[in-house]
Amino acid sequence: MPIYSAPTRDTRFIVNEVLDLGSYGNLPGFEMASADVTDAVINEGGKFCAEVLAPLNQSGDQEGCTWNEDGSVTTPKGFKEAFDLFNEAGWGTLSHPEEFGGQGMPHVLGFALEEFISSANQAFGMYPGLTNGAISALIAKGSQEQKEKYLPKMVSGEWTGTMNLTEPHCGTDLGMIRTKAEPQSDGSYAITGTKIFISAGEHDMSENIIHLVLAKTPGAPDSTKGISLFVVPKFIVNEDGTPGERNGVMCGSIEHKMGIHANSTCVLNYDGAKGWLVGEESKGLAAMFIMMNAARLGVGIQGLSQAEVSYQNAVAYALDRRQGRALTGPADPDAQADPIFVHPDVRRMLMDAKTFTEGMRMLCLWGALQVDLTHKAQTEEEREEADMMIGLLTPVIKGYGTDKGYEVATNMQQVFGGHGYIEEWGMSQFVRDARIAQIYEGTNGVQAMDLCGRKLAHKGGAAIQAFFKVVGEDIAAAKDDETLAPMAEALEKALGQQQASTMWFMQNAMKNPNHLGAGAHHYMHIMGIVSLGWMWLRMAKTAAAALAGGSDDTAFYEAKLASARYYMDRFLPDAGALRRKLESGSESMMALGEDAFATAA
Numbered sequence: 001m002p003i004y005s006a007p008t009r010d011t012r013f014i015v016n017e018v019l020d021l022g023s024y025g026n027l028p029g030f031e032m033a034s035a036d037v038t039d040a041v042i043n044e045g046g047k048f049c050a051e052v053l054a055p056l057n058q059s060g061d062q063e064g065c066t067w068n069e070d071g072s073v074t075t076p077k078g079f080k081e082a083f084d085l086f087n088e089a090g091w092g093t094l095s096h097p098e099e100f101g102g103q104g105m106p107h108v109l110g111f112a113l114e115e116f117i118s119s120a121n122q123a124f125g126m127y128p129g130l131t132n133g134a135i136s137a138l139i140a141k142g143s144q145e146q147k148e149k150y151l152p153k154m155v156s157g158e159w160t161g162t163m164n165l166t167e168p169h170c171g172t173d174l175g176m177i178r179t180k181a182e183p184q185s186d187g188s189y190a191i192t193g194t195k196i197f198i199s200a201g202e203h204d205m206s207e208n209i210i211h212l213v214l215a216k217t218p219g220a221p222d223s224t225k226g227i228s229l230f231v232v233p234k235f236i237v238n239e240d241g242t243p244g245e246r247n248g249v250m251c252g253s254i255e256h257k258m259g260i261h262a263n264s265t266c267v268l269n270y271d272g273a274k275g276w277l278v279g280e281e282s283k284g285l286a287a288m289f290i291m292m293n294a295a296r297l298g299v300g301i302q303g304l305s306q307a308e309v310s311y312q313n314a315v316a317y318a319l320d321r322r323q324g325r326a327l328t329g330p331a332d333p334d335a336q337a338d339p340i341f342v343h344p345d346v347r348r349m350l351m352d353a354k355t356f357t358e359g360m361r362m363l364c365l366w367g368a369l370q371v372d373l374t375h376k377a378q379t380e381e382e383r384e385e386a387d388m389m390i391g392l393l394t395p396v397i398k399g400y401g402t403d404k405g406y407e408v409a410t411n412m413q414q415v416f417g418g419h420g421y422i423e424e425w426g427m428s429q430f431v432r433d434a435r436i437a438q439i440y441e442g443t444n445g446v447q448a449m450d451l452c453g454r455k456l457a458h459k460g461g462a463a464i465q466a467f468f469k470v471v472g473e474d475i476a477a478a479k480d481d482e483t484l485a486p487m488a489e490a491l492e493k494a495l496g497q498q499q500a501s502t503m504w505f506m507q508n509a510m511k512n513p514n515h516l517g518a519g520a521h522h523y524m525h526i527m528g529i530v531s532l533g534w535m536w537l538r539m540a541k542t543a544a545a546a547l548a549g550g551s552d553d554t555a556f557y558e559a560k561l562a563s564a565r566y567y568m569d570r571f572l573p574d575a576g577a578l579r580r581k582l583e584s585g586s587e588s589m590m591a592l593g594e595d596a597f598a599t600a601a
Helices: 008-018 035-063 079-088 107-141 144-156 284-320 344-376 380-415 417-421 427-436 444-455 458-478 485-508 513-548 554-570 574-582
Strands: 159-164 180-183 189-199 208-216 227-233 235-237 243-246 249-254 265-278
Touching: 008 035, 008 107, 008 344, 008 513, 008 554, 035 079, 035 107, 035 427, 079 107, 107 144, 107 159, 107 208, 107 227, 107 265, 107 284, 107 344, 144 159, 144 208, 144 227, 159 189, 159 284, 189 208, 189 227, 208 265, 208 284, 227 235, 227 284, 284 344, 284 380, 284 427, 344 380, 344 513, 344 554, 380 417, 380 427, 380 444, 380 458, 380 513, 417 427, 444 458, 444 513, 458 485, 458 513, 485 513, 485 554, 485 574, 513 554, 513 574
Parallel strands: 159 208, 180 208
Antiparallel strands: 180 189, 189 265, 208 227, 227 265, 235 243, 249 265
16 A cells, blocks of 8 residues: 655755744734744644545545436545544635634645645545635635625635636637526526536535636627636525525536546536626636636645655655665675665656655745735735746746656656556556646646746746846855855756746747747746756755754755755756757747648558
């Protein structure tokens, strides 16, 4: 059976030492996040995930969800009970406003817990995860009445939430949606249409499901400018706040998927379902993007989470499995063979996984801090800068994070050799579950185009220039430290590759937009490489200071420095190769006609 132990030590290092959460104690919500409190949340949250959620991961994958003739869905054995325990412990309330029953803690702690949940059981984590996104949208765009009616029970976990975008004929191009919203005399709307791929769209774990649905009102433009957002509860909410009559939305079927089997991915049929407008008419896409951006950060964490859990299992296997001898001579002469851990190629895969997961964890938690500062920083300038930075990095966290997360999961399966292909070891599930993260909430190609087509040019390139500035300042400061200088110089070269790639886009994409499309994926990966390098430089600085200060935990900090050096040696050079691919343009990519792709008879 696969193992999982939450990486609490590493998380505490990032939260308390690198990000220094305690230094923000003057901001709302942060005053509660003392080191003692954050340690308790991280440790106890990790323990809950390892002991309650992880044991259900493999069995949930094998059993899956069951669609019933009455349109209901039954989740795997143990899921409802685990969800009840999750809610009783208040884990879902961590970062939500106290006004609606949340604890008002920083998002940094919520993101840390989200990683643990997803590593332990990604399919389970999607139920509260989608709810969090729906809560964010209602907080930002819902009326006061809607907030008071839905949010307290969504925050508590008594009710869950979904997002309904995709239809059978359209996914990314939401302007093509056909779901209709007909205004009614009582101020509600009758929602009619079919939505597909709706995660957690129907299940037996909560007493009500609050759907947020994109639809078009009569006469609305047949484009994204005509989309409105509606709140459509599974059960109409009574005046006393209890679930009442069943609304006109039913689950027609559930998808049979490659992975995340324990999450119900539904076809939802709306037949005159009663819904209420959220925000302004024809402004629904902006409202839904609030939810989608939150979800995209969550999906980036899923890339990290599957990399982490697969890495943990691969390390355990590599230390136990014996095959062959070390190239430098027997590591264990008394045994018939050495553990495969001694082989450089196995070590390559493990070190790639270790340095990606630790760097990605730092980037995700840094991103969570930017989300907090967007709302809570003292000055408007600080709030705008944080919002600009997390807006720029969101497609990188989602796109690069899940591309590499899937790559790590497959490499960790490779460590197992033939046993990795056998279901009982559990590595196949990590690979299958990781794969969806590259697809939903906007495929990674969409993320790359969002980064390069929108975010780079936003406000005249202010965001990317701010990124270059802050990374450059950290590099310059690190050059004065003998330990950090080689790392800073390596990162400076990679940053130069990104800057040159940015300039190439500026000079060539206007002349031929296909150049942008052909290079966007490469650019996203360049920025991911640089961003993690930046995070590693910051972690190395903190580790070096701890060692210089005489820390007792020398093994941990020395490992951080060694891992930072590995990242700089083995990841950063890829930025140059990707830049050369990007600068090759689109001519050879777009040269062949359609007939050339046809299979020969």
